Amino acid sequence: MNYVPPLRDFAFVLDEVLQAPQALRALPAHAGFDGELMMQILEEAGRFAANVVAPLNASGDREGCRFEQGAVTTPSGFAGAYARFCEGGWPALACAPEHGGQGLPQVLDCALYEMLSAANHGWTMYPGLLHGAYACLAAHGSPALREAYLDKIASGEWLATMCLTEAHAGSDLGLLRTRAAPGDDGGYRLSGDKIFISGGEHDLTGNIVHLVLARLPDAAPGSKGLSLFLAPKLLPDGSRNGIQCTGIEHKMGIRGSATCSLRFEQAQAWLVGEAGRGLAAMFVMMNAARLHVGVQGLGLAEAAWQRSLAYAHERRQSRAPVRPAGAQAADPIALHPAVHKLLMEQRCRIEGGRMLACWTGLLLDLAEHDTDADARRRHRDRLEFITPVVKAFLTEQGFQCASRALQVFGGHGYIVESGIEQYLRDARITMIYEGSNEIQGIDFLLRKVLADDGRRPEDFVALVQADARRADGGAFEQQASLLLQAAQKLRQAAADIAVGMASNPSLPYFLADEMLRLTGHLALGWMWLRAALRALAALDCNPAYYNGKRDAACYYFAFVFPEVLQLFDVVDGCLSTGVPAILSDRHHHAAQEAG
Incomplete structure (x- = not known):
């Protein structure tokens, strides 16, 4: 059960859903970029991740690092793999040519690090901060520091x-x-x-x-x-x-x-x-790291899902309710609805997360290279708005998917030899470091939603609404209607919290997690609607593939997106009953009594 880079899905997301090659070609810095070059780079990146880094994943976990007299020795093979990483020019992928970089789009760097994280999270931690450090020094370093360090960091030599x-x-x-x-x-x-x-x-x-x-x-x-x-x-x-x-x-x-x-x-x-x-x-580096951590959660979920999918097709237990012709006495557990749901939920969260992560990566390129100053500012605003969502929502989804992948294995998943439990252990840290997910929620609600009179969330909601209205009268009209309703309720919830915090300052802190998750689901729903519309338009080209995309979109809206109903109930309940204020008062009184 080796890691298989999801190249076909990257092509679908970047070329068909986001139309990234066209958007990038409009930027002078990437005028020569096209879909063929994009796929060549992704194929080579996937080959490196699968053939060089992935084989070291389990052994690196078992061996770990050694510390002796101030020196650290990494697991066997890590140093050799890193040398090949630098020889291939991968650290310099999105760095500027004047610093020895390749000057390629940052959205490709995003895809590269998803595949590396899926293949070997522990190894990927070493080069994971390179681009953030490069961006920080490029923006804030003195000429002497830039001259001394940028080339070395871009190349991965340091x-x-x-x-x-x-x-x-x-x-x-x-x-x-x-x-x-x-x-x-x-x-x-x-x-x-x-x-x-x-x-x-x-x-x-x-x-x-x-x-x-x-x-x-x-x-x-x-x-x-x-x-x-x-x-x-x-x-x-x-x-x-x-x-x-x-x-x-x-x-x-x-x-x-x-x-x-x-x-x-x-x-x-x-x-x-x-x-x-x-x-x-430092926030230049920290924001880059937060996007990278969100992609880590996505990559780990993908790797765990691949393993659970393969296992579900090999493992035979009982008779499925609906059996294929000529079935044996026991069916693959993938045919049992309970397991099928576990697999589909993982797929929906992962493929939706990939669309969101790649859209964010594309925003990085647009915010840096768009020739229109107003457009650059708009892209930066969108990037600032969605960064905490990508970090917190995708890492939470990654851990949930790894847990569901282990569930597919049943008792065998709890055994170390199966290998699936490593993904659950590795994924857990992503919800903690680079600013815990709770901090991301507070930053998101206070600074990205409630600040500036809600300008950034209004812009995001407008993007969602524009695509939702494209579905009027079509096969996904009902799902688009759900999105429109959720977008309007999110806007209203933000306005109500802004009013309520005047008399109850703790209110946004209690509801920050829920508001971030609501936005995450709205973002994934938006992406799945775009994917569904594209799949319907291309159905005749490859019915098997595009029917699968259409079915995954239907599943997301039927089984995953309704989580927003419970989240809205929490927000509405707190706003109407004043629960945060009551809890804060009780906590204050309890603290006084304890003192």
Whole structure:
């Protein structure tokens, strides 16, 4: 049961649903791009993921990383696979040509990392932050830093980390204590300890570029006083910097990835961006990482689904209610409705998630290269709006799909030898790191929905409504009507929360998760409607394939999309009964009594 890259589905999503080649050709930076080139790149990426990275997945999980005297050894084969990754030019895929990159669309980078994550999540953690670090330095690094580091990062010769978390400061970055003292040479000296640093030490590259949040001596308290610094493992003269790995974590999943504790002892560093504006610079990297994590959830779900689908067709148990002619005494469990539903739900969530992730990747290209300034701003707004949804919703869906894939295996899925349980373990971290899903919900509702008088959600709802109205009088008119109703209710719920929070400030915090999930379902419903309309139009070309797409869309609207009804009930109930206020008051009184 090997990983098979979903190339046909990528072609359907990018070429037929999103019409990405046409959209990209309209951008001067990608004027020569076409569907043939797109598929050539995806085929090569899929081949690398399936043939080079995937075979190391189970063995890397069993072996894990080794730590000895400050050095980390990655699982057998990881370093060789990474060398081939760099030889193939994959780190530089979407980097600018002036930095040695290939200058290809970022939507292809999104597809590449879905396949890599599906093939081997632990291995993919090492190059996973490369493009975010590249984008951060390109936007905020000084000319000297860009000249010294961008080419090395773009090529993958040097890997990068994001050093935020400290033992006492997880989500609240304002509590960070790592200090930066100005040096006589125009640089800085960092002192402090960081934890949970993915790839903080390893044997894949000679140098590692650490991007570190720290506080200058005269910095304001809280997150506004943070600055961003670049501190390499090896200094320009080749000597070792004052950065020591003090240990690695023993984890539930992604065991092939070295999650390190780092100590900075007067480490030489250089300021990135402006002093006191470190979070603004770091958010370039963090937003890229959040999109990447959403794609991780999608990739893991795809890999787990492939395994459960294969198993369901091999495993024979009992007689199915509807049996094919000439069936044996026992049927494949795939024919039993209970298992068939498990498989279809996975498919709907995965293929819908792929459409949403690729649309987001396309927004990255449009926001960067559209020749119209107003259009670039509109694409950026859409990107900011959908990023927390992609991160939180797709990772939650990924974990659910991995769980359902294990369920298909029954008791055999709970056994390590089946291999399916690794996907469940690996997927769980995606809901936690790069800003937990709860934080994504709060960021989404407070900053992306309620801010700016709801301008960004209005724009998103308008996109959904435009495609839903295309279905009037057609085979998917009923599903389009459901979308229109949900879009209107989402708009009204946001308006009601905005009013309610004036008297109950805790209201949006209680409803943030529900509002993000509602938007996620609306986004997937939107994508499935677009897919269904395209499938109907192309039905005669390949009836078997496009009928499958049409049936998957029908299944999504019949069995998955109705989850919005329960979510709306929660939102409406809280708005009408004042439950968050009651709970907050009781919690306040309980805290006073405990004090």
